[in-house]
Amino acid sequence: MAINQEEVEKPLRKISVAFKSLYDTLNSQTNNGEVHLEVGPFSHACSLVSPLFRCLGIAFKFAEMDYVAKVDDLVQASNSVTTLQVMMKRDIDSDCVRKAGSHTRNLLRVKRGLDMVKVLFEQIIASGGSSLKDPASTAYAQVFAPYHGWAIRKAVAAGMYALPTRAQLLKKLNEDGEFVLEVIT
Template sequence: MAGELATKLTTITMDMLRTMILGILGRRKSIRVWTNRLVSLDRLWPQKVSFLLPSHHGQEEEVFKVFATVSAKLYNKEEYTKDKNNMEKDMIEDARFNTPLLVITEAFEELADLLKPRRQKRGEISRNDVVSNDGLRLDAFCSACTHVSVLFGCLGFAFKFAEMEYVSKVRDLVEASRTFDTLHNIIDLDVMNQTVKTQGSYSRNLRRVRLGLDLIRAIFEQFLMTNEYYSLKDAATKAYTQVCAPFHTWAVRTAVYAGMHTLPTRDQLLLRLNETDQSVEKNMRRYMEASRPIIEYIDKLYIDRNIKLDW
């Protein structure tokens, strides 16, 4: 009896639980909204599953009621199918508006806006302190950069080294942001200690993160030029050769070039990014435009301190 009951409950609840998760992730609405909608689907759940309710009252019972409601409604599959399909379609459409690429794009647009000159009346206090008198805050910069690693992951094995290096450097800068306020501060420290180009220094880590941002920008630029005769492999190879290859060792370059054949196709990349041909072009162009002033800003930090960019 117990085994049969467990099997039945598992069968009739898995589909609805998947739908609930899609809704929570796609719309980010309150769980109460979904709970109320589910309860409204079947007012007879107490009679159907009352034997499952716990004996005590409180929050645990309320949670269990939701589970019981789901089970009861799914048991009547024919009645629920139409409503379920409509819910899933609506959720998936809304989820498309929160794609990884869009999240990254918006983060860098906000960061780029902070670097734009602002007119400020005498005596007026700035409404945000992300850009201080000493420049862009390190924690704000790291916050935007943490989103980018998912893009390297979508490119697969060929850019695994770039992903590992990027993630490692960003993590180190996040740690540094707990001590240092701005990008200026970490470079000035290394200049003072003569460790700008030293392995593991903040300045070197920042330089590598900057290369990662520029690599993504270059890949997007080449990707938008691709067609049926110009593959993603060609686009990524050209972008890597321009941005990162001059600063990587022979062994790393060889591994990257050898792995280019594992890159996804154009359609596969769109699927991984949850984008369409129209939306991916729009969002990629937005990232390219937003990231450019950030990259130029970082380069200027080195140039103003007479540090060459050939490393």
């Protein structure tokens, strides 16, 4: 699938195309009800999300660094494992699912990052306001806060005051609000 120059400069559109492709792949499978998602295309789609964290600034710097490291691990795993299901089965069989650095644990962290972005954009649209503080605070509280200690939660709360406005975020992403509405709704 060829990507035109406009899409290269618009991260949200690249993300949309990549995840739509994953969606189409999953919906086209007829493996006796089993769905198999390849690690390579999944990790590539996830790698396209990291600029969103970067655009949010210091409040989500830790999330960005953690997310990028976990996605990089999945990219490396794609060299030796074909599907997410095989990857998780290997970790289960090796009894390392809960161990730091396991591919499955990293997959969970990536999923939380994706959930954070999803909830953030839902909240941005629902609020309709120009500030990202409340949408980002809500998204953080729902997705990450239950897994963070007091110190990290306080640091993130302080960083919320440095978030860009909605207009600044869309400008950094080279987007207008119409595309965001189209994708989310």
